[in-house]
Amino acid sequence: MLGRRSERAVLDRLLSDVRAGVSRVLVVRGEAGVGKSALLGYATESAAGLRILRAVGVQSEMELAFAALHQLCVPLLDRMDQLPEPQRRALATVFGLAPGPAPDRFMVGLAVLSLISDLAENEPALVVVDDAQWLDTATAQTLGFVARRLDADAVGVLFGAREVGIELHGLPELELDGLPDDEARALLGSAVGFLLDEPIRDRLVAETGGNPLALLELPRGLTATQLAGGFGLHGGQGLPGRIEQSFIRQADALPAPTRQLLLVAAAEPVGDPVLVRRAADQLGIETAFAEIDGLLSLGERVTFRHPLVRSALYGSASAAERRAAHLALAEATDSSSDPDRRAWHLAAAAIGPDEDVAIELERSADRAQARGGFAAAAAFWQRAVALTRNPARRTDRALAGAQASLQAGAFRTALALLATAEAGTLDALGRARVDQLRAEAAFAQQRGRDAPGLLLRAAQTFESLDVRLARDTYLDAWSAALFAGRLAGAVGLREVSRAAATAPRPDTAPRASDVLLDGLSLVIAGERDRAVPLLTRAATAFGGPDITVEEVLRWGWLATAAAATAWDFESCVATATRQVEIARGAGALAVLAVGVNVLGQVVALAGDFAEASSLRAEADAVREATGTHVLPYGALVLSALRGRADHAFPLVEDTIARATAEGQGTAAQYARWAKAVILNALGRHDEALLWATSAGEDTPELFVSSWALSELVEAAARSGRPREAAAALARLQEKTANTDELWGRGLEARARALVHEGDDAERAYGQAIELLASTRLRPDLARAHLLYGEWLRRQSRRGDARTQLRTAYDMFATIGMEAFADRARRELQATGETVRRRADASSAREELTPQERQIALLVRDGLSNPEVGARLFLSPRTVEWHLRKIFDKLSISSRRQLRDALPAAEAATR
Structure with a gap:
């Protein structure tokens, strides 16, 4: 600790804050030997009254999934029964305690967050992770996730690292320099x-x-x-190399058997003294080692004086010496209790291609993948590829490794393995898999223009090999093309739909996904009369109990789009709700990122802005946690209907910019529709006309275009352009002609009323109100009352106008449609009625931060603290901390009082 007074003061303050119940995170960063471990040791020794959890990254364990996390969590496993079921299941799977499908890595992070938070309820805790640069990827991702979410927990997290990887990027740092x-x-x-x-x-x-x-x-x-x-x-060595040379000189002075023993210990990552002794016996080494010249000591674990000792001894050995050490360790490792480390040692001992070892590595990859260790699985596959002589097997293993790398988010590794596969002998199936995996990589990194073409080519190749796989891939291509919209490259919705329509059909009864593909393809082909029944049938199936979980997770959001295209709002609600429920239960966060955006749109269209706000917060939390590239569709719909221009316009502009850059054309179309809605609400109909026209012409087959046509009719009619209004009405009628659904018929009647005059207009307004009143679509119903009231006032029927406008105003104000409420209020005043502006939010609500408001709404709806934490990726203790602040701001003292304390605009309107 010589010369480290200021650094010790930083750590002392951190420990003091943790004892006071405040979470703190710090990455102690610096070059090898600068004193990181010494400072972490100082913190540990100074942490009286804190529960210590430790883990150390080991370079040779970097390929073993969750290896370091297991070190950290072993003392906490007896608390697993207290975790919510999805979290408990995820953690049990990755630690091999229970079988199950590979969990989402973010669900694992949430489970560890809950465990540590629960521990800190009774006593403050200090998590110390040394040599973080050598953490396995799965552990690094998990601990980075946890460190960013310990807002109100009495937990300190200390990392020691030479360099900060992407997993810990952005955390507070203490950079260590050399001594004065x-x-x-x-x-x-x-x-x-x-x-x-x-x-x-x-x-x-x-x-x-x-x-x-x-x-x-x-x-x-x-x-x-x-x-x-x-x-x-x-010599030109850097400082770490010169320090290693010092250790090598010390080792060179030792007898040959002792040096060999040191090498075995350096090659064995766990530090298991029994295993090292068994390996030494395999090599005939008889030397004893309680401590070897200060380089290594033996206690409960084999410990090197410094990590550079291990790397120096291992790096200075010859290739033959290292292979001998790994082979001895493989023979000493129990193949039943630790088959993965045995396989890794065998691979390190291999001189050249070895099919037996490659098979063992395959099995290890399968086990790692089953635990959700996709990065580890990719590493096993990579090594298996290197040991494979047979070209066909080498290609298959490279493809498997590319798939695992994609699941781990290691896109460069995936593309490198795909290049290896392409350099080998590929049959038709292999070429299709390469296209499919390249498309998945493009879609995962950026849901834009590149993926549809790759997926289409893969689907066409699959046609002669596996009809069912081909149809599934066509549906994936359609999904990718829907995201791309008009910004798709050479392959978009028309090209995919045309190819899918002529593709071979399965011999078995069609699944819901087959019906979905047929219906969507027919819509793009312009055959709405044939498409609508199929879309309705598919959407009903996806919202029902007989559909498989896999299908819902993969295409549930697309079934909601099909329901919207068919104007079937009840199926929109059912399919969107089902996908979100299944994704939450399964911990499928990549799916959830899309699902909550879709469900957020649905509930906003129903006028339930409180639930839509909660879903928006959940979408933001999932996106921030997972890094997914899903643009804010749900937020756009909510902002459009709410009508706060100062909030909505920047969101629209940002979405258009990001969507254009990333090739997500449908998101840009949503944004243009949203701006048209707000401008109509503000009475700026000339401007609304431009935005609605653009959104209506953009991918006209889609449901968003239909929504835009409704706005276009209103904007054109109100800005004195009857010809344009009539043309837009005709196009809207084409999209509603083949449906009996009240949603489509109601919007068509409302648009028809705007174009017609006299009794025809009045009858159409009455029809619109009657039809929409039988749906959940309260914002559209309120707008029908508004337009009818405006028409009546212009007909000098002020008494009748007041009735409609008062109904519209009350509905808008209750829902929270502020711009439309102001428009209705102005119209009422024009009839001679005095209207007081309703407060759209109490001062108390305005004091709540967006996160506090979402927590308050979820708690109000009956969710427990752990359930709220799971939704928003917070620890239960952090939720409780926010609740205390919420209660203080709202001047209440219990959860039961939240419903009355929150303003009417936030009340549930289901």
């Missing part, structure tokens, strides 16, 4: 033991940069003459 010159000279003097000439001493201090380990280790074993000759001036 005076302290460095003092430390060097304590290590040398004899008087150094001042120029030589200063040169060593300068060369080491004050690195404490270098100052202690570099002079070790050197004579005064060697030091006086200017040690360190020669």
Whole structure:
């Protein structure tokens, strides 16, 4: 701790804050030997009254999924029964405690967050993770996730790392530099033991940069003459390399059996003394080792004095020596209890291609994938590829490794393995799989223009190989093309639909997904009369109990789009709700990122802005946690109907910019429709006309275009352009002609009333109100009352107008449609009625932050703290902390009082 007064003060403050119930996170970063481990040790020794959880990254364990996380969580496993079921299931699966499908890695993170938060309920905790640069990917992702979400937990998290990887990027850092010159000279003097000439001493201090380990280790074993000759001036090695050379010199002075034993210990990542002894027996090494020249000590675990000792010993050994050590460790490892480490040692011992070892690595990859360790699975597959001589098997393994890499989010690795597969012998199925995986990579990184063409090519290749797989891939291609919209490249919805319509059909009874594909393809082909019954049938099936979980997770959101195209709002509600419920239960967060956006649109269209706001918050939380590229569809619909221009217009502009850059044309279409709605609400109909026209012409087959046509009719009619209004009405009527659904018929009647005059207009308004009143679509019903009231006022029927306008105003104000409410209020005033503006929100609500408001709404709806935390990726204790602040701001004292305390605009309107 020489010269580390300020750094110790930082750690002392961190520990003090944790004892006071405040979470703190710190990454202690610096080069090898600069003193990170010493500072982490200081913190641990100073952490009286705190529960300590430890983990250490080990370089040779980086390919074993959740290896370091297991170190950390072993003391907490007895608390697993207290976790919510999806979290408990996820953690049990990754630790091999129970069988099950591979869990979403973010669900694992949420489980660990809950475990640590639960621990901190009774006593503050300190999590210490050293050598974080060597954490396995799965553990690094999990701990980075946890560290960002311990807002109100009495937990400190300390990382020691040479470099900060992407998983820990952005966390608070304490960068360690070398010691100041005076302290460095003092430390060097304590290590040398004899008087150094001042120029030589200063040169060593300068060369080491004050690195404490270098100052202690570099002079070790050197004579005064060697030091006086200017040690360190020669050679081009960096400082870590020179420190390693010091350790190597110490090892070289030891007997050959002892050096061999040190190498075995360096090659064994777990630090298991029994395993090291067994491997030593395999090699015929008889030396004992309680401690070897200060390089290694034996206690409950085999421990090197510094991680550089391990890397120095391993790196300086010959390839033959390393292979012998790994082979001995493989033979000493129990194949039944630890088959994956045995396979890894066998792979490291292999001289060249070895099919038996490659098969073992395959099995390890399968086990890792089953636990959700996709990065580890990819590493096993990569090594298996390197050991495979047979070209066909090499290609198959490269494709499997690419798939695992995609699931791990390692896109560069996936593309490299795909290149390996393409360099080999590919049959038709293999070529199709390459196209499919490249498309998945493109779609996962950016849901834009590149994926549809790749998926279409794969689907066409699959046709002659597997008809069912071909149809599934066509549906995936349609999904990708829907995201791309008009920004698709050479392949868009028309090209995919045309190819799917002529593709072979399965011999078995069609599944719901087959019906969905047929219906969507017919819509794009312009055959709505044939498409609508199929879309309704498919949407009903996806919202029902007989559909498989896999189909719902994969295409549930697309079934909601089919229901919207067929104007079947009840199926929209059912399919969107079912997908979100299944995705939440399964912990399928990538699916949930899309699902909550879709469900958010549905509930906003029903006028339930409170639920839509909660879903928007959940969508934001999922997107932030997972890094998915799903643009804010639900937020756009909510903002459009709410009508707060100062909030909505920046969202529209940002969405258009991002969608254009990423090739997500449908998101840009949503944004243009949203702006048209707001401009109509504000009475700026000339401007609304431009935006509605653009949205209506953009991918005209889609349901968003139908919504835009409704806005276009209103904007054109209200801005004195009857010809344009009539043309838009005709197009809307084409889209509603083949439906008996009240939604479509109601919007058509409302639009017809705007274009017609006299009794025809009045009858159409009456029809619109009657039809929409029988649906959940309260915002559309309120707009029908508004338009009818405006028409009546222009007919000088002020008494009748007041009735309609008062109904519209009350509905808008209750729902929270602020811009439309202002428009209705102005119209009422024009009839001679005095209207007081309703407060759209109480001052108390305005004091709540967006996150506090969403927590309040979820708690009001009966969710427990763990359930709210699971939705918003917060620990239960953090939810409770927010609740205390919410209660204080709303001047209430219990959860039961939330319903009355929240303003009417936030009340449920289901």
